[in-house]
Amino acid sequence: MILLNLVLWLPFAGFAALLLAPRAREEAIRRVALGVSLGVFILSLGLLAGFDRNTAAFQLATDLPWIASPAIRYHIGIDGVSLWLVLLTTLLTPLGVLVSWRHIDKRVKEFFAFFLLMEFGLIGVFVSLDLFVFYVFWEVSLVPMYFLIGVWGHERRIYAAVKFFLYTMTGSVLMLAGIIYLYNRAGTFDYCTLTEMMWNGRLSLDRIEQTALFLGFFAAFAIKVPIFPLHTWLPDAHVEAPTAGSIMLASVMLKMGCYGLLRFCLPMFPSAARSMAPWIVVLAIVGIIYGALVALVQPNMKKLVAYTSVSHLGFVVLGLFSFTQLGVNGAVYQMLNHGISTGALFALVGFLYERNHSLEIKDYGGVATPAPALATMFLITSLASMGLPLLNNFVGEYLVLQGAAQADFRWAVFAAIGVILSACYMLWLYQRVFYGETPETVRRHMTDATVREWAVMAPLLLMMVWMGTYTQTFMPPITQASASILEKARFNVDFRVERQTPRQEVADAR
Amino acid sequence: MLASFVPPAPAEYLRALPEIVLTGVATLVMVLEPLTPPGRKRALGYLGLLGLLGALAAAVAGYSNQGLAFSGMLRVDGFAVFFRVLVIVAGALAALISFQYLRREDAESGEFYALLLYSVAGQCLMAASNELIVLFIGLEISSIASYVLAGFLRRDKLANEAAAKYFLLGSFATAFLLYGVAMIYGATGATNLDAIRQALPAAKMGLLAAAAAALMFVGFALKVSAAPFQVWAPDVYQGAPAPVTAFLSAGPKAAAFAVFLRVYLTAFGSISARWENVMWSSALLTMVVGNFGALSQTNIKRLLAYSSIAHAGYVMVAVAAHTEAAVAAAMYYLAVYVLMTIGAFALVSYFARKGEQWVHVDDLAGLGQRQPVTAALFAILLLSLIGVPPTGGFFAKFYVFKASLDAGLSGLTILGLLNSAVAAYYYLRILVVMYMRDPGKSILDLPPMAAGTRTVLWTTSLASLALGLYPSIVLRFTGLAVTK
Numbered sequence: 001m002i003l004l005n006l007v008l009w010l011p012f013a014g015f016a017a018l019l020l021a022p023r024a025r026e027e028a029i030r031r032v033a034l035g036v037s038l039g040v041f042i043l044s045l046g047l048l049a050g051f052d053r054n055t056a057a058f059q060l061a062t063d064l065p066w067i068a069s070p071a072i073r074y075h076i077g078i079d080g081v082s083l084w085l086v087l088l089t090t091l092l093t094p095l096g097v098l099v100s101w102r103h104i105d106k107r108v109k110e111f112f113a114f115f116l117l118m119e120f121g122l123i124g125v126f127v128s129l130d131l132f133v134f135y136v137f138w139e140v141s142l143v144p145m146y147f148l149i150g151v152w153g154h155e156r157r158i159y160a161a162v163k164f165f166l167y168t169m170t171g172s173v174l175m176l177a178g179i180i181y182l183y184n185r186a187g188t189f190d191y192c193t194l195t196e197m198m199w200n201g202r203l204s205l206d207r208i209e210q211t212a213l214f215l216g217f218f219a220a221f222a223i224k225v226p227i228f229p230l231h232t233w234l235p236d237a238h239v240e241a242p243t244a245g246s247i248m249l250a251s252v253m254l255k256m257g258c259y260g261l262l263r264f265c266l267p268m269f270p271s272a273a274r275s276m277a278p279w280i281v282v283l284a285i286v287g288i289i290y291g292a293l294v295a296l297v298q299p300n301m302k303k304l305v306a307y308t309s310v311s312h313l314g315f316v317v318l319g320l321f322s323f324t325q326l327g328v329n330g331a332v333y334q335m336l337n338h339g340i341s342t343g344a345l346f347a348l349v350g351f352l353y354e355r356n357h358s359l360e361i362k363d364y365g366g367v368a369t370p371a372p373a374l375a376t377m378f379l380i381t382s383l384a385s386m387g388l389p390l391l392n393n394f395v396g397e398y399l400v401l402q403g404a405a406q407a408d409f410r411w412a413v414f415a416a417i418g419v420i421l422s423a424c425y426m427l428w429l430y431q432r433v434f435y436g437e438t439p440e441t442v443r444r445h446m447t448d449a450t451v452r453e454w455a456v457m458a459p460l461l462l463m464m465v466w467m468g469t470y471t472q473t474f475m476p477p478i479t480q481a482s483a484s485i486l487e488k489a490r491f492n493v494d495f496r497v498e499r500q501t502p503r504q505e506v507a508d509a510r
Numbered sequence: 511m512l513a514s515f516v517p518p519a520p521a522e523y524l525r526a527l528p529e530i531v532l533t534g535v536a537t538l539v540m541v542l543e544p545l546t547p548p549g550r551k552r553a554l555g556y557l558g559l560l561g562l563l564g565a566l567a568a569a570v571a572g573y574s575n576q577g578l579a580f581s582g583m584l585r586v587d588g589f590a591v592f593f594r595v596l597v598i599v600a601g602a603l604a605a606l607i608s609f610q611y612l613r614r615e616d617a618e619s620g621e622f623y624a625l626l627l628y629s630v631a632g633q634c635l636m637a638a639s640n641e642l643i644v645l646f647i648g649l650e651i652s653s654i655a656s657y658v659l660a661g662f663l664r665r666d667k668l669a670n671e672a673a674a675k676y677f678l679l680g681s682f683a684t685a686f687l688l689y690g691v692a693m694i695y696g697a698t699g700a701t702n703l704d705a706i707r708q709a710l711p712a713a714k715m716g717l718l719a720a721a722a723a724a725l726m727f728v729g730f731a732l733k734v735s736a737a738p739f740q741v742w743a744p745d746v747y748q749g750a751p752a753p754v755t756a757f758l759s760a761g762p763k764a765a766a767f768a769v770f771l772r773v774y775l776t777a778f779g780s781i782s783a784r785w786e787n788v789m790w791s792s793a794l795l796t797m798v799v800g801n802f803g804a805l806s807q808t809n810i811k812r813l814l815a816y817s818s819i820a821h822a823g824y825v826m827v828a829v830a831a832h833t834e835a836a837v838a839a840a841m842y843y844l845a846v847y848v849l850m851t852i853g854a855f856a857l858v859s860y861f862a863r864k865g866e867q868w869v870h871v872d873d874l875a876g877l878g879q880r881q882p883v884t885a886a887l888f889a890i891l892l893l894s895l896i897g898v899p900p901t902g903g904f905f906a907k908f909y910v911f912k913a914s915l916d917a918g919l920s921g922l923t924i925l926g927l928l929n930s931a932v933a934a935y936y937y938l939r940i941l942v943v944m945y946m947r948d949p950g951k952s953i954l955d956l957p958p959m960a961a962g963t964r965t966v967l968w969t970t971s972l973a974s975l976a977l978g979l980y981p982s983i984v985l986r987f988t989g990l991a992v993t994k
Binding site (some may be wrong): 067068069070107135136139140142143146147150151157158161162165166169170173174176177180181183184 | 879893896898899900904908911912915916920923924927928930931934935938939942945946980981982985989
């Protein structure tokens with residue numbers, strides 16, 4: 001209970017400390033940022049120890065009044081889904097700090113201060129159980145990202161930053177209207193109370209209300225995910241952001257949207273979600289294929305990776321709106337997988353950029369010769385990203401496809417095209433960058449991975465293998481949480497809830 | 511009539527104490543003005559500030575001495591106390607900004623502070639008026655003083671234009687208002703708000719009353735710069751000296767909204783069906799005109815003028831909702847708005863330098879690097895103006911839209927919220943320039959910020975933040991004011 005508060009507020013304390021730090025002592029500022037983010041990560045590992053894996057209830061909760069009228073409470077807590085997303089955030093933040101160690105050389109103090117503020121906002125989004133507090137954190141995470149892109153980004157950074165802010169802001173004000181409407185109807189912002197009231201019928205929303213509210217929330221989340229055709233801010237933001245910004249944006253910030261869909265859209269407005277699911281799934285599948293096709297023809301590495309996100313997150317949305325246990329489990333797993341493998345890809349692209357100062361694929365070639373270790377890391381990450389068995393993405397994609405097939409076989413068929421295409425664009429990228437002739441500039445600048453780069457990549461590579469081979473570490477809490485959400489989403493709809501994944505049944509049989 | 515004259519009780523004088531203090535000190539400043547040697551005019555400013563503080567104390571004291579005064583012409587209730595405190599604070603902040611500004615422009619004189627105090631006195635009177643004639647007198651005191659303030663730098667061409675425009679349109683506004691007062695007197699035989707409320711449902715001439723409400727709406731809308739009567743605002747705000755613009759965008763607007771709310775919710779409450787739709791359309795139009803007008807502005811004073819129109823639109827949403835919660839929300843909004851806008855203009859008036867030569871958005875380039883603290887404070891104000899949590903600006907919008915949604919105005923709420931996303935664009939542009947562009951020549955000879963301006967910038971931005979974290983500070987008060 002205290003621990004979760006510490007995990008949430010320590011980054012904020014770090015932010016405040018860095019604001020007061022003397023500007024000239026850049027090395028000390030970097031160390032403080034790294035120390036704080038590592039400390040948060042270690043504390044967050046403590047969450048695992050205090051977490052009961054056999055319940056879907058919110059745990060380690062704190063519930064204090066904040067504002068009397070309207071009744072806004074500081075209510076935080078985690079379940080099996082938010083647990084892993086918090087851990088993903090706390091793992092990637094220190095890695096992001098390490099990635100930026102040399103890469104960021106101007107206004108160092110502000111950069112790391114904003115970075116920690118963003119961690120605070122992101123963790124806040126995943127732990128808040130009061131809709132109002134959720135909205136506050138949702139917006140709080142937006143501001144530092146805006147500055148990270150706008151101040152430390154590449155050439156067209158200002159355009160990208162403003163576009164990112166306006167897209168997100170437009171979506172989130174619609175969600176705010178929804179939140180206010182719910183409060184006026186129910187008299188509470190508390191997520192648990194709201195879902196409880198809907199569950200036992202004390203708060204019933206008619207068809208129009210539910211549809212309108214669903215669309216309001218959906219707008220905010222769909223822009224954030226992003227679901228095709230609302231994705232156009234994403235390539236710009238990714239390409240222009242500094243490496244660490246891209247990592248946090250892809251790995252964690254996009255998950256805010258997926259998380260919102262799962263946490264709010266499905267259980268609170270089940271009928272609307274159910275009736276709109278076919279349309280959303282179509283958009284998701286279009287996103288999967290479109291994202292992959294566009295990635296295929298990108299001449300810019302970062303843009304390529306950005307479009308793979310559109311494709312991969314299509315799987316997440318497909319899984320969520322399949323309304324099957326397997327699909328939702330797979331979607332959550334895929335959220336984590338995408339965080340790990342796309343984060344790693346952006347980090348690697350960043351390493352290449354630091355050496356050769358170019359993101360264009362045509363400026364590279366034969367990198368494997370001067371930098372074999374870097375090439376190996378890139379290969380493993382690429383294989384993970386395209387969904388090779390025994391690596392993490394395979395598990396998620398498989399579960400999503402299985403869940404989608406249970407709902408409608410055609411969905412799985414079309415989505416599977418995306419898996420094939422992902423192999424094409426990743427392998428082709430790998431071939432063009434790491435094999436072939438080595439241009440003179442590459443030969444001159446390309447050194448192999450440094451200790452710092454190993455430190456960034458080693459945990460990510462470890463996680464890829466771990467998540468690909470031993471899902472049992474991660475899956476039970478996810479299953480608990482998603483089963484409980486699906487149970488609420490069953491409301492007025494008939495479909496299967498399988499309380500346990502087949503894998504778990506096998507484990508129980510033993 | 512005279513035979514039944516009862517002399518006012520001492521408590522009634524106490525209820526008018528803020529106005530008495532302000533008028534007294536302002537007159538004293540005028541008397542001392544010719545006796546003060548040219549280099550010592552600042553002392554008169556301090557005297558004026560002292561007067562404002564005294565009036566503030568008197569206004570706060572009025573909270574424990576509520577009631578009617580002078581045969582029901584003044585009503586000192588929570589609502590009146592709230593707005594009196596607000597306009598006095600606005601006046602004091604504007605005075606603090608003007609110290610540095612007036613010295614820089616070689617325009618330091620006692621008249622400036624005297625006029626400021628008179629204007630605040632008029633606004634206090636408006637806030638407490640319970641009678642249309644008193645309201646009119648308060649409005650005139652406030653307006654005439656501010657016309658002169660707008661043209662205070664009389665050698666400046668733009669300031670002259672601003673003053674003339676402000677005067678002409680302001681006179682139209684009061685004329686419309688007076689016409690409305692006359693008509694409502696014809697319909698109900700009363701100018702007292704309580705009497706009008708009682709007489710109105712029984713009044714036979716419903717059409718006349720509606721016409722009166724319409725005419726008075728024109729008058730008030732001109733004063734609060736609500737569309738379609740907002741056209742004067744950008745020119746006046748751009749032309750007037752920056753500290754005066756700060757004052758105009760805060761005090762007179764808040765006071766005008768106070769009487770707007772009071773008149774429409776008490777006196778015209780029973781015919782709300784006739785004016786709801788007008789308010790609805792005006793609110794939407796004001797937000798749209800303000801936000802879309804601001805998008806293309808390059809002059810920061812003009813940009814903030816459009817932004818102030820847009821903010822008036824959000825308050826109009828609350829007027830359109832006209833429930834108790836909406837009134838409380840409007841009060842909260844105005845409190846936050848006054849702080850934000852004065853803070854923003856404080857920075858503008860500091861940054862503009864002599865002759866207001868640096869008033870373009872682009873001139874702010876690199877402020878984030880050269881003066882990180884100033885830039886950070888301004889950034890907080892801008893984020894609050896956008897309405898990003900956890901700032902006061904966010905809560906203000908939240909309460910307004912919560913009230914309007916509760917009153918069943920879903921369409922207006924969603925359009926308003928989308929408007930606030932549009933607004934993010936032009937405020938972000940300032941942030942972009944400030945933090946993401948390299949410093950240009952506009953930032954080379956930036957003088958140190960005087961203590962007064964610095965106080966204002968710190969107070970307003972920290973208060974915007976504090977109101978976001980603890981909105982109950984003001985909220986408890988607005989709630990009380992409304993239920994009583």
